[in-house]
Amino acid sequence: QQQVKQSPQSLIVQKGGISIINCAYENTAFDYFPWYQQFPGKGPALLIAIRPDVSEKKEGRFTISFNKSAKQFSLHIMDSQPGDSATYFCAALNVGLSFGAGTTVTVRA
Amino acid sequence: SQTIHQWPATLVQPVGSPLSLECTVEGTSNPNLYWYRQAAGRGLQLLFYSVGIGQISSEVPQNLSASRPQDRQFILSSKKLLLSDSGFYLCAWRLKGGDEQYFGPGTRLTVT
Numbered sequence: 001q002q003q004v005k006q007s008p009q010s011l012i013v014q015k016g017g018i019s020i021i022n023c024a025y026e027n028t029a030f031d032y033f034p035w036y037q038q039f040p041g042k043g044p045a046l047l048i049a050i051r052p053d054v055s056e057k058k059e060g061r062f063t064i065s066f067n068k069s070a071k072q073f074s075l076h077i078m079d080s081q082p083g084d085s086a087t088y089f090c091a092a093l094n095v096g097l098s099f100g101a102g103t104t105v106t107v108r109a
Numbered sequence: 110s111q112t113i114h115q116w117p118a119t120l121v122q123p124v125g126s127p128l129s130l131e132c133t134v135e136g137t138s139n140p141n142l143y144w145y146r147q148a149a150g151r152g153l154q155l156l157f158y159s160v161g162i163g164q165i166s167s168e169v170p171q172n173l174s175a176s177r178p179q180d181r182q183f184i185l186s187s188k189k190l191l192l193s194d195s196g197f198y199l200c201a202w203r204l205k206g207g208d209e210q211y212f213g214p215g216t217r218l219t220v221t
Contacts, residue, residue: 002152006152032208034208034209034210036212041215041217042214042215043199043212043213043214043215044153044199044212045212046209046210046211049208049209051208089152089153091153093208093210095155095158095166095168096143096145096155096158096168096210097143097145097153097155097201097210098155099152099153099154100152101151101152102150102151102152
């Protein structure tokens with residue numbers, strides 16, 4: 001049973017466009033919500049993270065929006081670049097991390 | 110700075126053979142350590158975590174076991190591999206009291 005649901009499974013965006021990935025969770029014990037970026041054959045790299053007492057966090061072109069009442073959070077990638085083409089995972093922390101199924105982002109030049 | 114190592118990077122093993130994957134962390138003491146498995150095209154599933162030497166907690170019943178013989182060493186083992194054990198195995202560490210969890214480069218295991 002997946003505790004974090006992620007959508008879409010994949011998306012294609014033009015260079016300079018905005019990529020949006022959504023996640024939802026049920027367990028209110030989760031208290032930390034990171035996003036990871038993974039390139040083929042590599043381990044996931046921590047991209048950005050948020051705590052539930054904050055509604056938005058921005059780091060460069062990456063922004064997390066968090067809606068505690070709806071138990072949803074999302075990643076926005078602004079001005080998408082070809083180098084952003086990767087698989088992105090949302091996650092939620094209790095003891096260990098519970099991961100979403102991943103979103104493969106393809107940025108077309 | 111902290112560094113996490115995993116080896117081997119890739120492994121092909123026959124069904125029924127034993128397994129030993131190793132993970133070591135440098136540059137920190139007494140970290141929490143984790144083993145995850147990633148099936149092809151899927152998210153990561155937490156298998157084991159450890160808060161200290163000899164302390165192992167299992168998240169899912171399976172054909173695998175874990176051990177932590179030293180503070181910064183975490184080992185994933187199996188006595189007899191199954192086809193379903195194939196996957197990408199990732200070790201991760203986290204400072205006690207911290208939230209950020211950092212992953213190693215992973216081991217690609219193929220059971221034939």
